[in-house]
Amino acid sequence: SKWIGETEKNLAALFDAAEAGHAILLFDEADAVFGKRTEVRSSNDRHANHETNYLLQRLESFTGICILTTNHDAAIDEAFRRRLSVHVRFPMPEADERKRLWQALIPKAAPTASELHFDQLGETFVMSGGYIRNAVLRAAFLAADAKTQIDAGFLLRAAQLEYEAMGKVVARR
Structure with missing residues (x-):
């Protein structure tokens, strides 16, 4: 497909621009992008896991601040969790x-x-x-x-x- 590799290219541009501009990256609804990898059953799964691996590498080498927000914490891949320096939970208000x-x-x-x-x-x-x-x-x-x-x-x-x-x-x- 002509779209294969586009996600990595766009993520590379995003991380490069954030580093060059000393910008903070904010991934709202991060579970959609940083979700758990799946068992490979099709080429789509393989590409999705490849994108996740690429994102893991970029996040690991990113020198700036990256903030992830989610309402579905359990859906975040464990490998991403290990790379997070701070994990802040906001409980439901009383x-x-x-x-x-x-x-x-x-x-x-x-x-x-x-x-x-x-x-x-x-x-x-x-x-x-x-x-x-x-x-x-x-x-x-x-x-x-x-x-x-x-x-x-x-x-x-x-x-x-x-x-x-x-x-x-x-x-x-």
Whole structure:
């Protein structure tokens, strides 16, 4: 295939440019690129493993800072893990932290009701800041569609929808 070798060429250009420019490399959703190698069953597997081996070599010789982010830590190949100098875990925020995230993520200029039940949202919905941000944005769209302010009902509905998108079920009280 004409694409064979393109990944290595692009990775080489990326690492070379980062080193030349003293840039920090950030691989978001790193499990997609730094995933575990597979048993070779086809030429595709062989090429994927070859790309992984190339990436391992480049990462090992890279003199700059490289940051990997993932929500699926277990999917990262063990050989990559051994090459990481620092491994930082960010635990799921506790209820009070989630409450503060809900409060902080609603823009001050956004039209809101006076009571938004942040305590209830923080206690009920165990989700990271990214999901809370998505829920706040969803609530804003729901309110805008209704041509009204963001209220507790919109936030609750948006949080429920976000929970469903996460594959979770809201326990009814």
